[in-house]
Amino acid sequence: MDIFLQQLINGLVLGSVYALVALGYTMVYGILELINFAHGEITMMGAMVALAVIGALALAAPGLPGVLVLGAGLAVAIPVCVALGLLIERVAYRPLRHAPRLAPLITAIGVSIILQNIAMLIWGKQYIPFPAILPQARHTVYGASITNVQIAILLLATGIMLTLILVVRKTRLGRAMRATAQSRQVASLMGVDVNRVIAATFAIGSALAAVAGVMVSAYYGLAHYYMGFLLGLKAFSAAVLGGIGNLAGAMLGGLLLGLIESFGAGYIGDLTGGFLGSNYQDVFAFFVLITVLVFRPSGLLGVRGGERA
Amino acid sequence: MAAALLTAACGDKAQQKDGDQVVLIGQASPLTGPQAHLGKDNENGARMALDEINAAGLTLGGRKVVLEMRSEDDAADPKTATTVAQKLVDEGVVGVIGHLNSGATIPASRIYSSNGIPQISPSATAVAYTAAGYKTAFRVMTNDAQQGSVLGNYAVTRLGAKKIAIIDDRTAYGQGLADEVEKAVKAAGGDVVAREYTSDRSTDFMAILTSIKGKSPDLVFFGGMDPQAAPMIKQMKQLGMKAKFLGGDGAQTPTFIELAGASAEGALASNPGLPLDAMPGGTAFKARFEAKYGTIQNYAPYAYDAMHVLIAAMKRADSSDPAKYLAELPKTDYQGVTGHIRFDAKGDLTGGAVTLYQVKGGTWQPLETVQSGQ
Numbered sequence A: 001m002d003i004f005l006q007q008l009i010n011g012l013v014l015g016s017v018y019a020l021v022a023l024g025y026t027m028v029y030g031i032l033e034l035i036n037f038a039h040g041e042i043t044m045m046g047a048m049v050a051l052a053v054i055g056a057l058a059l060a061a062p063g064l065p066g067v068l069v070l071g072a073g074l075a076v077a078i079p080v081c082v083a084l085g086l087l088i089e090r091v092a093y094r095p096l097r098h099a100p101r102l103a104p105l106i107t108a109i110g111v112s113i114i115l116q117n118i119a120m121l122i123w124g125k126q127y128i129p130f131p132a133i134l135p136q137a138r139h140t141v142y143g144a145s146i147t148n149v150q151i152a153i154l155l156l157a158t159g160i161m162l163t164l165i166l167v168v169r170k171t172r173l174g175r176a177m178r179a180t181a182q183s184r185q186v187a188s189l190m191g192v193d194v195n196r197v198i199a200a201t202f203a204i205g206s207a208l209a210a211v212a213g214v215m216v217s218a219y220y221g222l223a224h225y226y227m228g229f230l231l232g233l234k235a236f237s238a239a240v241l242g243g244i245g246n247l248a249g250a251m252l253g254g255l256l257l258g259l260i261e262s263f264g265a266g267y268i269g270d271l272t273g274g275f276l277g278s279n280y281q282d283v284f285a286f287f288v289l290i291t292v293l294v295f296r297p298s299g300l301l302g303v304r305g306g307e308r309a
Numbered sequence B: 001m002a003a004a005l006l007t008a009a010c011g012d013k014a015q016q017k018d019g020d021q022v023v024l025i026g027q028a029s030p031l032t033g034p035q036a037h038l039g040k041d042n043e044n045g046a047r048m049a050l051d052e053i054n055a056a057g058l059t060l061g062g063r064k065v066v067l068e069m070r071s072e073d074d075a076a077d078p079k080t081a082t083t084v085a086q087k088l089v090d091e092g093v094v095g096v097i098g099h100l101n102s103g104a105t106i107p108a109s110r111i112y113s114s115n116g117i118p119q120i121s122p123s124a125t126a127v128a129y130t131a132a133g134y135k136t137a138f139r140v141m142t143n144d145a146q147q148g149s150v151l152g153n154y155a156v157t158r159l160g161a162k163k164i165a166i167i168d169d170r171t172a173y174g175q176g177l178a179d180e181v182e183k184a185v186k187a188a189g190g191d192v193v194a195r196e197y198t199s200d201r202s203t204d205f206m207a208i209l210t211s212i213k214g215k216s217p218d219l220v221f222f223g224g225m226d227p228q229a230a231p232m233i234k235q236m237k238q239l240g241m242k243a244k245f246l247g248g249d250g251a252q253t254p255t256f257i258e259l260a261g262a263s264a265e266g267a268l269a270s271n272p273g274l275p276l277d278a279m280p281g282g283t284a285f286k287a288r289f290e291a292k293y294g295t296i297q298n299y300a301p302y303a304y305d306a307m308h309v310l311i312a313a314m315k316r317a318d319s320s321d322p323a324k325y326l327a328e329l330p331k332t333d334y335q336g337v338t339g340h341i342r343f344d345a346k347g348d349l350t351g352g353a354v355t356l357y358q359v360k361g362g363t364w365q366p367l368e369t370v371q372s373g374q
Helices: A002-032 A039-060 A066-096 A102-123 A148-170 A172-182 A184-189 A194-220 A227-242 A247-271 A278-295 B002-013 B036-056 B078-091 B102-114 B144-157 B172-187 B206-213 B226-238 B254-264 B282-293 B300-317 B322-331
Strands: A138-141 A144-147 B020-029 B058-060 B063-073 B096-098 B119-121 B137-139 B163-168 B191-197 B219-223 B244-247 B268-272 B333-335 B340-342 B353-360 B363-371
Touching (some): A002 A039, A002 A148, A002 A227, A039 A066, A066 A194, A144 A148, A148 A247, A172 A194, A227 A278, A247 A278, A247 B191, B036 B058, B036 B096, B096 B300, B102 B119, B144 B172, B144 B268, B144 B353, B163 B206, B206 B226, B219 B226, B226 B254, B282 B300, B300 B322, B300 B333
Parallel strands (some): B020 B063, B163 B219, B219 B244, B244 B268
Antiparallel strands (some): A138 A144, B058 B063, B333 B340, B353 B363
């Protein structure tokens, strides 16, 4: 039972990080039908920038409390990632908005490689340690362990996702986003500044990516110029699993993928009597993904013409 | 026929210098790129031995011989390694000290073998290097199988671990080491309670560690590199696991401590060979080497010994002809800086040493050195 609960906690923490990154993929897809492959790298940039700030602060003011230092890192990483997201949209996607759909896909991959190399030039190829600025308090709940960082990730991710749903459902910007998602032409005829809405979408997605990047590096204690690739791939799969273009779908898909990986890796060996080991955890996760897509090609919550933003 | 041609070719290349015969020895290691400091270190170690032998004077077959080194850059790259190996063979070297990395040493060994040129690697640890069965391939470094068997045995007999969980990163190195550890644990009467897997890209081990925790092992062994080992030990602490952590040489790095921070404290890991201070001739070697070339990076003493072993075989054969002195190499019984060097039938170092280290006070401290096969 305690192991089951522990795997549940592991899966939820991993899943909420996937969900935050998946939201960035799904929002852009909802509006532009573009898979922004550079999104994973924006997550990485968020982690790297925050680490640079934290490192500089640790030198300049060693006495500051850890939460404050982390907050400062986030406060710099978010605007940098937002600016980066806006720049990428302006330079790599907007000029190609009426080009065949393959063209922006290629520029997306190009941007992703450029960002990786820029990060490698600035911060080098080695793994960068995340300084231990947060108190590592561990709590035991019914035999399962949960740390402060894990609790913070769960709370922060839940808060951000609820806020995002409110923004999309209740605000003017949200309405404009939903309208643009349904039809760009009609929305612009109704007086919606489509370019502004698209830019706002990229900005929100990039801010979420920055938060996710800082979370991941604080949780695992390291950052690396290549870390965005695998995370981006997993988050993209989560978005597809939930129904790409659908906000709630991205959250559900992220959490599900986290849980599947966690329970898959944890139980697959015991369930198959040692025939399949934890080396099959990714196979298992993608097997579930394929099965879902065979029966529901548009994902778990993906309905054409439904709520997209 | 091939051997005859080869001998003729070597005869042509061996120039006369003031009536002395010049014999070429090859050296190959990465002299550019991220491992250049290690490659240069090997080169310096080999050169120091060569200079000493020349200074002492060498006579083979009744003629005075002067040794010259041809050093090549393999860039730690398997493809470049084969090019460089061919170049050395074409230049007419009669023996090679190298290469540094297993990945470069293995493809190059085929070229040396087909040309009958003896090769001694100072630092390649992969089992595959000598497993190919080439008569020309030797090493003066403990291999991964020897390291794995020492680790597994040490965990059970010295650390007193009864229940052991093993994780590897599914790379040739990590898996190979973990397999050897598993065998040795079972042989020593230990119980392998879990065998889990990850990749060399992962940073999340919570799921497999949770599953392992349920089997309450005394010790977790990880076969892999420091970017995985560091977050792994952190997550063990997060899960409140009391089990000891043991790794191989991939984890025994300063980076491991840097990445794992306070969680690294108490971690155990091994490295093949001896710490320099513990080598029979370590202190004296260090003084002589550093006066000439600066700080020892890692494998210089091994390259130094490899060169001496090679030339000693020539002396016994009284010839620098590879076809003649190759037969003497397996009979090597040499007391070097790094220890007593003898080869087994495959060309591996017999009784290679493995040193165990533990993180104490934020640095790796040597615990003890174990001879493999004991």
